[in-house]
Amino acid sequence: MSKEPVAVTGIGQTKHVAARRDVSIAGLVREAALRALADAELTWADIDAVVIGKAPDFFEGVMMPELYLADALGAVGKPMLRVHTAGSVGGSTALVAANLVAARVHGTVLTLAFEKQSESNAMWGLSLPIPFQQPLLAGAGGFFAPHVRAYMRRSGAPDTIGSLVAYKDRRNALLNPYAHLHEHDITLEKVQASPMLWDPIRYSETCPSSDGACAMVLTDRAGAARAPRPPAWLLGGAMRSEPTLFAGKDFVSPQAGKDCAADVYRQAGIADPRRDIDAVEMYVPFSWYEPMWLENLGFAAEGEGWKLTEAGVTELDGDLPVNMSGGVLSTNPIGASGMIRFAEAALQVRGQAGEHQVARARRVLGHAYGGGSQFFSMWLVGSEPPDS
Amino acid sequence: MPEVLKAPLVVEFPFTRSLGPVQSAFLTGLREGTVLGVRTTDGRVLVPPVEYDPVTADDLSDLVEVAPTGTVTTWAWNHEPRRGQPLATPFAWVLVRLDGADTALLHVLDVPGPDAVHTGMRVRVRWAAERTGAITDIACFEPYEGEAVEPGGHSGVFENPLTGIVAPARLDYTYSPGRAQSAYIDALSARRTVGERCPSCRKVYVPPRGACPTCGVATAEQVEVGPRGTVTTFCIVNIKAKNLDIEVPYVYAHIALDGADLALHARIGGIPYDRVRMGLRVEPVWTEGARYPDHYRPTGEPDADYETYKELL
Numbered sequence: 001m002s003k004e005p006v007a008v009t010g011i012g013q014t015k016h017v018a019a020r021r022d023v024s025i026a027g028l029v030r031e032a033a034l035r036a037l038a039d040a041e042l043t044w045a046d047i048d049a050v051v052i053g054k055a056p057d058f059f060e061g062v063m064m065p066e067l068y069l070a071d072a073l074g075a076v077g078k079p080m081l082r083v084h085t086a087g088s089v090g091g092s093t094a095l096v097a098a099n100l101v102a103a104r105v106h107g108t109v110l111t112l113a114f115e116k117q118s119e120s121n122a123m124w125g126l127s128l129p130i131p132f133q134q135p136l137l138a139g140a141g142g143f144f145a146p147h148v149r150a151y152m153r154r155s156g157a158p159d160t161i162g163s164l165v166a167y168k169d170r171r172n173a174l175l176n177p178y179a180h181l182h183e184h185d186i187t188l189e190k191v192q193a194s195p196m197l198w199d200p201i202r203y204s205e206t207c208p209s210s211d212g213a214c215a216m217v218l219t220d221r222a223g224a225a226r227a228p229r230p231p232a233w234l235l236g237g238a239m240r241s242e243p244t245l246f247a248g249k250d251f252v253s254p255q256a257g258k259d260c261a262a263d264v265y266r267q268a269g270i271a272d273p274r275r276d277i278d279a280v281e282m283y284v285p286f287s288w289y290e291p292m293w294l295e296n297l298g299f300a301a302e303g304e305g306w307k308l309t310e311a312g313v314t315e316l317d318g319d320l321p322v323n324m325s326g327g328v329l330s331t332n333p334i335g336a337s338g339m340i341r342f343a344e345a346a347l348q349v350r351g352q353a354g355e356h357q358v359a360r361a362r363r364v365l366g367h368a369y370g371g372g373s374q375f376f377s378m379w380l381v382g383s384e385p386p387d388s
Numbered sequence: 389m390p391e392v393l394k395a396p397l398v399v400e401f402p403f404t405r406s407l408g409p410v411q412s413a414f415l416t417g418l419r420e421g422t423v424l425g426v427r428t429t430d431g432r433v434l435v436p437p438v439e440y441d442p443v444t445a446d447d448l449s450d451l452v453e454v455a456p457t458g459t460v461t462t463w464a465w466n467h468e469p470r471r472g473q474p475l476a477t478p479f480a481w482v483l484v485r486l487d488g489a490d491t492a493l494l495h496v497l498d499v500p501g502p503d504a505v506h507t508g509m510r511v512r513v514r515w516a517a518e519r520t521g522a523i524t525d526i527a528c529f530e531p532y533e534g535e536a537v538e539p540g541g542h543s544g545v546f547e548n549p550l551t552g553i554v555a556p557a558r559l560d561y562t563y564s565p566g567r568a569q570s571a572y573i574d575a576l577s578a579r580r581t582v583g584e585r586c587p588s589c590r591k592v593y594v595p596p597r598g599a600c601p602t603c604g605v606a607t608a609e610q611v612e613v614g615p616r617g618t619v620t621t622f623c624i625v626n627i628k629a630k631n632l633d634i635e636v637p638y639v640y641a642h643i644a645l646d647g648a649d650l651a652l653h654a655r656i657g658g659i660p661y662d663r664v665r666m667g668l669r670v671e672p673v674w675t676e677g678a679r680y681p682d683h684y685r686p687t688g689e690p691d692a693d694y695e696t697y698k699e700l701l
Contacts (some may be wrong), residue, residue: 024408074445145623
């Protein structure tokens with residue numbers, strides 16, 4: 001028996017900000033969930049199951065927060081699942097929810113991811129003082145910056161590429177009312193003049209720390225037929241994992257990322273992603289990851305990704321827009337960041353992206369990754385149902 | 389074989405919490421000596437209150453004052469109070485249904501022994517001398533023989549409401565790095581770096597984890613690597629990290645020790661930061677009594693060819 005087609009009929013997110021002191025964690029997730037229900041014109045009673053994700057419990061120090069969020073998400077008397085795959089969790093949470101619909105376990109599933117970074121300390125949560133181990137010597141960006149230098153060496157990319165990405169994403173964020181950073185006076189010169197924190201990464205090429213939640217309503221063909229607005233259809237979705245460290249690990253272009261993308265393209269019948277996919281919303285926590293992922297995801301040959309960025313192809317009005325929402329560089333509630341990517345892809349093919357809508361976005365890829373380039377999750381959504 | 393190491397690991401952090409309207413009223417109420425519940429859509433009063441109806445998922449905001457007296461619905465005796473528990477002497481954990489509430493609140497009952505507590509007994513709140521807006525503003529419950537106290541009609545609206553709290557968390561672990569890393573650390577004390585070779589793929593892991601992450605098989609064959617190595621990639625750190633007493637800027641590098649198949653991470657010294665490059669040959673610099681090299685410095689050898697380390701970035 002073939003899979004049930006899966007449709008996204010509701011999307012909701014909070015206005016992402018540095019600190020939401022007016023709401024509890026429950027209040028924050030509730031806000032995104034209610035907006036997703038409103039978009040789908042459904043009520044709590046229409047939801048069969050809830051699938052929730054966030055980054056490690058240590059971040060906010062609430063152990064298994066899903067236990068106390070059941071009331072806020074109308075999950076009482078229904079199955080509620082928690083997904084946990086580090087920074088990629090927002091993506092894998094959506095895929096677990098989608099699989100429940102595809103397998104006809106449930107007809108309509110609410111999926112949601114969040115982080116309240118203002119009540120959290122991610123850096124502390126990720127660098128506990130483990131006895132006998134050498135303390136980390138570099139802080140957050142120190143983990144990523146050497147990989148960026150490796151990419152620059154391998155590809156021969158000019159050192160201005162990272163600033164072009166940051167300048168583009170921050171301008172895109174100005175068109176997205178939910179984005180955290182709205183830097184109205186942003187210029188390329190300002191990005192390039194911002195302090196060099198972890199050479200080769202500048203301050204303006206790093207992501208902010210945000211409070212936010214994102215929710216989606218996923219449903220079957222019958223649910224999609226009742227939806228008040230055009231749905232986004234799942235054309236392919238996959239997850240892959242690999243160890244954080246192993247001999248031969250390629251941090252610049254991890255094998256698990258390549259394999260994950262290949263699986264999605266196979267499911268969706270994508271022969272040439274550069275030609276067949278209209279836009280990409282990818283997880284870029286530091287600007288240089290745009291050209292790196294363009295190669296990893298097959299949009300450019302190895303060493304050539306930066307040329308797309310440099311030529312303006314990834315601009316909002318380019319031939320392959322990347323991070324139309326402003327991306328992780330403009331909004332980063334860690335656990336929600338993957339789902340925001342997936343939701344943006346769905347918004348685009350639904351034609352609901354407002355001022356940052358890409359014209360004729362028929363097939364859009366959403367991408368998330370996390371851990372030490374360890375977990376990957378991606379989905380490709382389309383404006384038309386699969387096999388039609 | 390050296391002994392497997394063990395050490396205490398204490399994880400603690402003062403988390404902050406934004407309360408939202410319902411928890412704000414509840415905790416501000418405790419500060420003011422008032423216990424508040426919330427009325428659900430079906431008319432029940434929940435204490436402690438919740439923000440969302442557990443049956444209908446509706447928003448809840450109808451705050452209701454309940455009495456400081458109530459009835460024990462069940463209990464368990466605690467013979468040996470631990471650090472941070474509400475009382476230092478043995479006590480009963482109790483669920484108390486306060487008069488006017490439909491649900492029970494978890495707290496403690498101060499009685500001399502388990503014979504002095506029973507389900508159905510009447511109790512009342514003993515307020516803490518100093519109250520800050522926390523569940524510990526109720527110091528404990530105590531036996532109560534008097535009349536039921538009529539609750540006041542507080543609306544739940546307070547001056548200077550509490551909007552956030554600090555919730556300190558602490559976890560106590562005993563950490564062991566296991567056999568392989570214990571052997572690695574033991575060898576470091578003689579300033580030797582010893583990894584382990586995978587019997588299947590023959591790769592040498594430093595530090596060893598006791599198993600090959602690619603092949604999934606145990607590793608046992610010890611291999612000494614280094615002490616020299618090659619900088620495969622690096623960054624220049626320009627901002628001071630918390631708890632690190634290193635002058636910026638400095639170079640944080642991935643170093644592939646000769647004979648190792650995985651780079652380790654260390655600081656580079658003995659050379660101006662802006663002259664560090666990929667391929668630089670380095671060696672460890674030890675300080676007396678330290679477990680790890682303080683940093684690595686140039687050996688003066690010619691730089692390694694990119695082809696020799698490009699798989700080790």
